Amino acid sequence: MTAQEFEQRDHTSIKSIYYCEALDKLAFQLYQGGSLLYANGDFEVLNQAGQNALHWIACGVEVIHEEWDSIKIADAYFEKIDQGFSVLYDVICHENKIWLATDRGIRIFENGNLLREDLGSVLNEEPIRDLEIIGGRLFFVTDYEIYDWSDNLNPFTFQQKITKYLALPNPVNDISGFVQLESGPIIIKSGRAKQLYLPAYERLETIYSLEQQGDLLYLFTKEYPLLIWNTKTNEITEQRLSIPEDARINDTYHDIYGTVWLATDHGLYSGDHLLKKEDVLPEIAIERIFVNDDEVTLHKEIQAQIGDLIKIELALTHWSRYNDIEVSYQQYDGAPWKSVTNHINLEYRVRSLSDELRFRATVDGQNYAFTDSINIKSHDDSWRTYFYALIILGGVLFLIAMLMMIRNRSEMDKLQSEAELLRTQNAALTLEQKSERLQMNPHFIFNVLNSIKGLVALNENKLAQKSIGTFSKMMRAMLEQSRAEMINLQEELQFLKNYVELEQMIREESFDFEIESHDLDVEAIHIPTMIIQPFIENAIIHGVAPLMDRRGLIRLDIMKQDHFLEIRIIDNGVGLTNTKTSKNHTSVATRLTQERLAKYPGAKLRIGNSEEIGFSTEVKILIPFKKE
Numbered sequence: 001m002t003a004q005e006f007e008q009r010d011h012t013s014i015k016s017i018y019y020c021e022a023l024d025k026l027a028f029q030l031y032q033g034g035s036l037l038y039a040n041g042d043f044e045v046l047n048q049a050g051q052n053a054l055h056w057i058a059c060g061v062e063v064i065h066e067e068w069d070s071i072k073i074a075d076a077y078f079e080k081i082d083q084g085f086s087v088l089y090d091v092i093c094h095e096n097k098i099w100l101a102t103d104r105g106i107r108i109f110e111n112g113n114l115l116r117e118d119l120g121s122v123l124n125e126e127p128i129r130d131l132e133i134i135g136g137r138l139f140f141v142t143d144y145e146i147y148d149w150s151d152n153l154n155p156f157t158f159q160q161k162i163t164k165y166l167a168l169p170n171p172v173n174d175i176s177g178f179v180q181l182e183s184g185p186i187i188i189k190s191g192r193a194k195q196l197y198l199p200a201y202e203r204l205e206t207i208y209s210l211e212q213q214g215d216l217l218y219l220f221t222k223e224y225p226l227l228i229w230n231t232k233t234n235e236i237t238e239q240r241l242s243i244p245e246d247a248r249i250n251d252t253y254h255d256i257y258g259t260v261w262l263a264t265d266h267g268l269y270s271g272d273h274l275l276k277k278e279d280v281l282p283e284i285a286i287e288r289i290f291v292n293d294d295e296v297t298l299h300k301e302i303q304a305q306i307g308d309l310i311k312i313e314l315a316l317t318h319w320s321r322y323n324d325i326e327v328s329y330q331q332y333d334g335a336p337w338k339s340v341t342n343h344i345n346l347e348y349r350v351r352s353l354s355d356e357l358r359f360r361a362t363v364d365g366q367n368y369a370f371t372d373s374i375n376i377k378s379h380d381d382s383w384r385t386y387f388y389a390l391i392i393l394g395g396v397l398f399l400i401a402m403l404m405m406i407r408n409r410s411e412m413d414k415l416q417s418e419a420e421l422l423r424t425q426n427a428a429l430t431l432e433q434k435s436e437r438l439q440m441n442p443h444f445i446f447n448v449l450n451s452i453k454g455l456v457a458l459n460e461n462k463l464a465q466k467s468i469g470t471f472s473k474m475m476r477a478m479l480e481q482s483r484a485e486m487i488n489l490q491e492e493l494q495f496l497k498n499y500v501e502l503e504q505m506i507r508e509e510s511f512d513f514e515i516e517s518h519d520l521d522v523e524a525i526h527i528p529t530m531i532i533q534p535f536i537e538n539a540i541i542h543g544v545a546p547l548m549d550r551r552g553l554i555r556l557d558i559m560k561q562d563h564f565l566e567i568r569i570i571d572n573g574v575g576l577t578n579t580k581t582s583k584n585h586t587s588v589a590t591r592l593t594q595e596r597l598a599k600y601p602g603a604k605l606r607i608g609n610s611e612e613i614g615f616s617t618e619v620k621i622l623i624p625f626k627k628e
Contacts, residue, residue: 014263017253021093022060026255028268029055036268059093063100063109073098078114083107092131094138101128101140119153134167134177141165146179156193158186166210173215173231180207197521198236201227208249211260216317220249220262228317237283237317243269281369282318282325284361289313289374301375310348310376314340316361324363332356350378448502467505474498481529489558490522492529496536496556503540511544511552518559527565527623528596532556535569535593535619543573543617555615560625564602567621575616576609593621600624 013031020027028036035055037044054065064072065088071078080086085102092099098109105124106117130141138149141162145155160181167177174190184205187196198204206222215232226239247266254260262269289296290311291304316325327340332355340346359371448471455464477495481487493515500513544552557568597603603623610618
């Protein structure tokens, strides 16, 4: 049976797709039992599995999980009750052994024997829902964790149940994969889990499957059938599919020939048949233009001169046949089309007064996508007639300028001296600001070290090691921040958490600290370095530390207000006092902060009594909203 015949006549529900290396064939697992093997345009239906049985091919060996109490691996049968499990979720080949994910741990089939892999007393009883090989490393998924077999089984834990783990075989731009939770997709980026947010696609809650081509991620979703995400430019294209609207996509696979396969509950789909007819064309656009290596703004008309070198960079994409894209260009309307040999870049020497460049792209040689035309206007040689007259005029102007320079030399020297003095003062002020904003109370450092010493004396080694680690992270962050005026909000909040954690240790956990960021994208927002820490320190030392009758509370509240970022530090301490220590300490922090905020238009600082019930003092900082 050929692929075309299967697609036309069979609407069997396909559960998953995987490549069987031992057989060099694609394997399609059917929901009603059995599998299909595919190679060179032909399907082979495997009927060894019974109705509703699960069927895998791993290490070239068939694994069949029947409805009754046995499991077949190659020619051997094993009673599930004897093996201590009742459900088989997934089977893979890893290190020439067959690994089985069951409802009670992992089993390994090797040399005719099926053995339990010891994962520890807890994991041995956990259901292992999924097995994945990523970059040669084995990962397995339980209800709430993802474990890296190569990393001493260190888990990635989630608070909600995992419904699917979508890993990238080749991490791109710090993204290693996605985790589908019951509440929506989570992205794994830079070793951390964060909520997936794609602008203009707030309704995205379910990702069925994903594929990758370099920087491009193809997200097959419930809400938007196919989203093509360029992780390098952060651009997203929505693609329509020709599969039935109610079809659920269970799995996808991108084979070595560039064909994309979709396993759905309405059958198997492949190739360009997945797309609406008008979407099969590649996408082409002019990305950048250089004139003699200087980048110019993209307009429909570019100014140049005869002999100038024009370089044009193109942006190309096609959802399944990128390597088949052919690009050509036309010098003017009616001119023959010429091939762009290096695919995405054209170097063009201006030889006429007016050219109208246009590009096109195709994957089949019949249907083309076109760019807008770019007019290149060049100057003629008439300017040469006035060349010598301009030289003479320039000489006269030069003599006049020299006379004026001699006449005003003393005045210019004076202005230069004043300018140098201003530069020196500005440099001194900058150094003073850097020095003052990075000062750390020596009593705080002494108390931290003394507390750590006390922990060591009490044999609280783990807590002492944790405190030393927190202290070193904070000091390292201070050194790094000394080199930069701005820092992203996430790093600043982490620094504050480390600082407050140490203050809480010193003060025997006598106060609480809360942060509310109102779902801001803290990685993309940048604020001045250590603009918050002095006021947190004030709130601790002069606010909550003197409290005797109640537990202290400090809250850091960060939100977006119009075009500003509003930062509020409130505490339930003793309130604003008139003691000399409080006045002096606060005035230094206030003066330094006001000097630093002066360079940001509209920035403000206010310190006063809090109007919020249960709090006594409030510091409010307004900073123009900056987002990368």
